[in-house]
Amino acid sequence: MTTTLKYFQPQEVIEYPDCGSWGQGKYLLDKASAYALEMALATKRPLLVKGDPGLGKSYLARAAAAKLKRKFIAEVININTEGQDLLWRYDPVARLNDAHAGIKDDDKLNPKHYLNPGVLWWAFGWNSAASQYNDVCRHKIYCPQTSNDGALENGIVLLIDEIDKAEPSLPNALLEVLGNGGFEVPLLGETIGKNSAADSKQALTPPLVIITSNDERELPAAFIRRCLVLHLHIDEDVEGWLLERANVHYDDYQCSETVKRLAARQLIADRQEAERHGTVKAGLAEYLDLLAALDEMTDRCLQDKDRDDHQESLLADIQHFVLRKAL
Structure with a gap:
């Protein structure tokens, strides 16, 4: 029996436009990813996507936003990111500087004027975050880039990228917001999320939160329990898996199937050696980079066998720059 999903379909190719530093592209949605996204929408749970680097974990979120016609927001985690930063950023130094500059008005020095909404505030309470940022903040230090192809009334897709780069305190700091779908801002006496009056319309469409991990660090058990977990991996038929995705990005004129297969087999050999x-x-990611180079470095006048011969020769000369990074 074939199951038809409401929003996503296995083997669907989703096209997405530019969004800030995120370039345009296409994403081939496999069956597991389609079902995981559908379940995340149904349960309103965050989706933790785990797997090796370069498998498209981050772009799964970008593709989901394009398919759902939602706003897309991304936050890339690093070792210095703290959980509090994702909720809000308070700037006491700016407040002190204003006081030293001679500002005496108690209202202007109210701590609320130095409170910047973090990415989770924007995702769970867009209207409240916009009001705080535009009308209240005296020193604006953060406003997320969003995609122009999505409509706010459709909701938001939030990507928290590479969470395993952070200290364990960061995922632990997210337990309340991920578990309850909201959080408190004590300085304002305000609830951000489903109980927020300012965002009652948006609250009808909770954000789809997608979190990625390269498994470089074990995540806290309490955090994982609040997530659905999708494991992305290359199928046992590695060559077929790579060719299927190559054909989404490059037609046979750019790189023939023969050339794509040669590049795939080289990648497989290098993966085995690296292991x-x-x-x-x-x-x-490296495989697609290699095909991009073959296409761009080949004269457009070359066709058919001449083009294949040139690209096969070129492949032998450049493949190690992409595939043998650690050997």
């Missing part, structure tokens, strides 16, 4: 040495394995 033997315990080094970083190349993935889909």
